Amino acid sequence: MSDEVHEVIIIGSGPAGYTAGLYAARAMLEPLMFGGYMSGGQLMLTSDIENFPGYPKGVSGPEMMLHLREQAERFGLSIQDKNVERVDFSERPFKVFVEGEQFLSNAVIISTGAEAIWLDAENEKAQKGRGISTCATCDGAFFRDEEVLVIGGGDSAMEEATFLTRFASKVTVLHRRDTWKASKVMLDRANAHPKIEVRPFRQIKTWLSDDNGLTGAILEDPRDGSTEEISATGAFIAIGHKPITGFLEGQVETDDHGYIISKEFTMTSVEGVFAAGDVVDTRYKQAITAAGMGCQAAIDCERWLEENSH
Ligand code: NDP
Secondary structure (H helix, E strand, C coil): CCCCEEEEEEECCCHHHHHHHHHHHHCCCCCEEECCCCCCHHHHHCCEECCCCCCCCCEEHHHHHHHHHHHHHHCCCEEECCCEEEEECCCCCEEEEECCEEEEEEEEEECCCEEECCCCCECHHHHECCCEECCHHHHHHHHCCCEEEEECCCHHHHHHHHHHCCCCCEEEEECCCCCCCCCHHHHHHHHHCCCEEEECCCEEEEEEEECCEEEEEEEECCCCCCEEEEECCEEEECCCEEECCHHHCCCCCECCCCCECCCECCECCCCCEEECHHHCCCCCCCHHHHHHHHHHHHHHHHHHHHHHCC
């Protein structure tokens, strides 16, 4: 067990974490990152990123994560691809527990992101990234003039459906009930769109596919179990995200959905603990906004350390 006290430990390795690492390294804070077993975050699941400025021909998610990682490492970010099991923020230096080892740090930046919730319907795992997506902004343009499904009855589903009308010839929204979490304005907008059909009481029983990818789904009416088949080459699951904050065990204030609440700029309810990216972001959820927040968190952290150095 080392009693070395790091200046800053970064937990999580998506665009927010790597950008925080880059800035903290360039500020000579010698940051240590725990990137998780599946380092890179959500973008490791994305095929093409076409909306990140600076890549005129687009870039694959994994390639961009590799670039961010290499860039941060060049300036001295030290990365361990391990999961943080728990933390103790009750006193400083803070304690971070990783695979039975304890690490000490004067400051912590949390950038563990959020993961989309999947339906886990039959045949879903095999079709992930092969027609079934959880991000219309990322993958919608691949379905030009094709018929797609959107699953969910909240604002995300309505927003995804409306966005997808730019590309798809038809968008069918499937929701398991006939009451909606979506706001009236967004539901009305979807209902009024000539390309969108909204169908309540329909849930996915089985995804259908052939060698080329998704072909449709068998739908079930939860009221009586009756089934029908629907054709589609793309499907977008929009039933919510869950932030990855379980390892914090409530030591940092979160909202009802588990998203970390920022108190002063990027600082959390615990002084010296900062958060950036999807783990705080209930609104934008983009790689570029996460990267921007990672930069902000590193700058806030550097200033806080300067003011609070012993
Ligand atoms: P919500 O929790 O609001 O809605 C999730 C939807 O998915 C619900 O209709 C729910 O159905 C359905 N659902 C959940 N689990 C399943 C399942 N296993 N099978 C089938 N359906 C399921 O999440 P959102 O992501 O839509 O929104 C999250 C927050 O973000 C909200 O506060 C929302 O207002 C906000 N937001 C705002 C936007 C905007 O204003 N532009 C855009 C996007 C989100 P049921 O109702 O039956 O539980």
